[in-house]
Amino acid sequence: MTDLTTLLEVGGPLAALGGGTAYTRAKYPAVYWSAVGGPISTARLLSSYSSVMEACGLTVAPSRLRVLAVKAATRREVRPVPPRRGIIRPTSTGLRLRLRLAPGQEPADVAASAERLRHAWGVHAVYVTTVKPGVVELRLVGYDVLRRVRMPRNTGSGFLKVPVALREDAMPFVRDYQTVPHQLTLGATLSGKSMYLRHLITGLATQPVALVGIDCKRGVELAPFAARLSALATDPDEAAELLPALVKEMEDRYDLIKARQGIAPDTPAEEITSDIWGLPESERPVPVVLFVDEVAELFLTATRKDEERRDEMVTQLIRLAQLGRAAGIYLEVCGQRFGAELGKGATMLRAQLTGRVCHRVNDEASAKMALGDIAPEAVSAACAIAPELPGLAVAGDTSGGWSRIRTPYLSLGNAAEICRESAHLVPDLPALKPFRPDVPVRPTETPAPAVLPHPATD
Structure with a gap:
């Protein structure tokens, strides 16, 4: 009995300590x-x-x-x-x-x-x-930081910089639009691509930036953020009207830059610029970030008329990707599938997208299209992402570097609420006013009176 008591006194705390x-x-x-x-x-x-x-x-x-x-x-x-x-x-x-x-x-x-x-x-x-x-x-x-993502306190956020995920080395993955102006983001259904998009939109919603969306899934992905969007197209027909307006806005900004360059010869060299960031702050137009969700829908055609519309839209996207950076227009192209078989211009568009983020995809060809030309060894890492790890992705750029990242969870309701609270930051862009989405007014609940009235009777 004494031995059993000693065993319980010594072994009990040790077992509790080990279990804890x-x-x-x-x-x-x-x-x-x-x-x-x-x-x-x-x-x-x-x-x-x-x-x-x-x-x-x-x-x-x-x-x-x-x-x-x-x-x-x-x-x-x-x-x-x-x-x-x-x-x-x-x-x-x-x-x-x-x-x-x-x-x-x-x-x-x-x-x-x-x-x-x-x-x-x-x-x-x-x-x-x-x-x-x-x-x-x-x-x-010391441990797998991607299993349960906790973003560090110091994320390095700033103007046009959005910390969207955590890298496998415990450092934040920051989407910097001035360093990497355009990006291609791929991911199959339930891979976490939408979560990545939510963090981008909510991170930019609190900054003086114009947000433009093209969501060919009838707006189910981007419509909840309509309060903060300057323009939204929910099908290819609307996208065919929105893209020329963006191209026209880009051309107007280039005219502004050229007018600034044509100043007097005695003007100091630091006042002569080749992009909007060298313009005086009072003359500088607001940056524009274009989100294209389900980009494959813009390439798909059924009739000859659709093919003509497709060629026009793809040409305009390529022009925005080639010339948009200097005009302060940035592209965020997303989709489940992206490959050369989409049609004319797909490979050329991809070549202009410097950043690449590949979530879990359904085929190796999509991973190769996203990462094969910049980091071939990252393709196998992208194909090895398990369905049980939504939000896990492989991020790289044209410098050849790549790393695994994972996006923390952000509910759709919280993301939409952030956009509603920052709706006053929507900039005034006359060219995009015809495409401003209708924002439904939330019903206000009338509080019930503390004392119910009683009708007066004779």
């Missing part, structure tokens, strides 16, 4: 990392840094001066020299430290050993970035 730790690790990984995982990984890193670097081939032979100094001071063996390690900085998702590379090393050497470092220090992933020549930063991620 396992539950916290599964349900609250950030808390587990801060309390348990981070200190353990830090201890591993400090105790095994030199041996791990040597095992990964990241050491170099010591200099002659070092050899002489060691032999003069001690009789121990002179070991190879690892990269000099900086201060370890803990974060809510992992660790950061900088390495000063030894002569003859390059960042690619450290990046090639990232998987070995991950196993040696017991973390989820290791990412290597170059800070400056000779210095790299190791970003150690």
